[in-house]
Amino acid sequence: MRFQGQHIWIIGASSGIGKAVAVELAQQGASLILSARNSEALVALKDSLPGKHKVYPLDVADNVAVERVIQEVTNEVNVLDRVIYMAAMYEPEYIANMDLDKASMMLRVNILGAMGVVKGVLPVMETQPYAQIAICASSAGYTGLAGGQPYSATKAALINFTESLAVEVPKHIDVKLINPGFVKTPLTDKNQFAMPMIMEVEDAAKCLIGGLNNNNFEIAFPKKFILLLKLICILPARLQQKVKHKLANRSSEK
Numbered sequence: 536m537r538f539q540g541q542h543i544w545i546i547g548a549s550s551g552i553g554k555a556v557a558v559e560l561a562q563q564g565a566s567l568i569l570s571a572r573n574s575e576a577l578v579a580l581k582d583s584l585p586g587k588h589k590v591y592p593l594d595v596a597d598n599v600a601v602e603r604v605i606q607e608v609t610n611e612v613n614v615l616d617r618v619i620y621m622a623a624m625y626e627p628e629y630i631a632n633m634d635l636d637k638a639s640m641m642l643r644v645n646i647l648g649a650m651g652v653v654k655g656v657l658p659v660m661e662t663q664p665y666a667q668i669a670i671c672a673s674s675a676g677y678t679g680l681a682g683g684q685p686y687s688a689t690k691a692a693l694i695n696f697t698e699s700l701a702v703e704v705p706k707h708i709d710v711k712l713i714n715p716g717f718v719k720t721p722l723t724d725k726n727q728f729a730m731p732m733i734m735e736v737e738d739a740a741k742c743l744i745g746g747l748n749n750n751n752f753e754i755a756f757p758k759k760f761i762l763l764l765k766l767i768c769i770l771p772a773r774l775q776q777k778v779k780h781k782l783a784n785r786s787s788e789k
């Protein structure tokens with residue numbers, strides 16, 4: 536299935552991968568609904584894109600706003616072909632330094648926000664002949680590494696949630712799990728450590744969009760990085776921990 540004429544709602548479209556996905560999908564003829572908190576950035580993006588698109592500013596941490604905007608979006612379009620959930624907060628820390636108020640907000644945005652959006656769009660999608668829900672978690676959710684909390688835990692939860700979703704929904708609703716490795720965006724610009732195999736955001740957007748129309752459940756990239764992480768995950772626990780200690784020591788030497 537192509538994207539021409541499809542109504543695709545991107546939540547987290549104001550920067551980074553979500554924005555690059557919007558640019559690429561608009562070029563392929565999709566009619567986009569663009570959401571995030573930064574309405575100025577969304578309007579500037581909309582004005583720069585070919586085709587007709589709509590902006591719906593939204594803070595996914597606000598349950599009432601999520602319900603209202605879902606209502607507005609579904610009133611606006613006859614068919615909501617796809618929803619791509621990209622929104623996330625990222626401030627990884629060591630557990631001893633964790634700010635619990637920030638952790639709580641990260642849980643709201645990264646996991647509860649996705650749950651609220653999915654719960655709200657499902658009744659509409661159930662009445663359509665085809666629909667897709669694509670949720671961006673992260674390869675950071677595969678396994679716990681030093682200094683990655685609570686971000687990694689929210690992404691592990693999101694992977695688990697998306698796995699449940701895929702087997703709960705009717706077959707005509709396609710569910711995709713997106714797990715990127717490192718991608719150069721405002722999110723990773725915060726990182727002080729070396730990021731192996733980091734991708735340019737345009738390349739990441741192409742990988743993501745390529746995966747939306749294939750049969751696989753998971754869209755994960757870049758392949759080599761993902762394979763290495765998955766290999767670590769199948770090691771016995773104590774051996775995994777040794778590898779993770781080495782990785783932590785190596786990144787603290789940078």
Ligand SMILES: NC(=O)c1ccc[n+]([C@@H]2O[C@H](COP(=O)([O-])OP(=O)(O)OC[C@H]3O[C@@H](n4cnc5c(N)ncnc54)[C@H](OP(=O)(O)O)[C@@H]3O)[C@@H](O)[C@H]2O)c1
Binds near residue numbers: 550573715719722
């Ligand atoms: N970059 C990477 O290496 C990488 C790797 C793995 C996974 N990911 C995932 O990829 C997705 C996109 O990340 P990115 O790298 O493109 O980062 P980004 O540039 O920081 O984009 C994050 C997006 O989420 C939106 N957002 C944040 N809080 C929100 C809220 N409360 N309500 C609504 N929208 C909110 C931001 O917009 P506003 O600030 O305008 O609200 C922005 O559009 C995230 O889910 C991230 O976890 C990224």
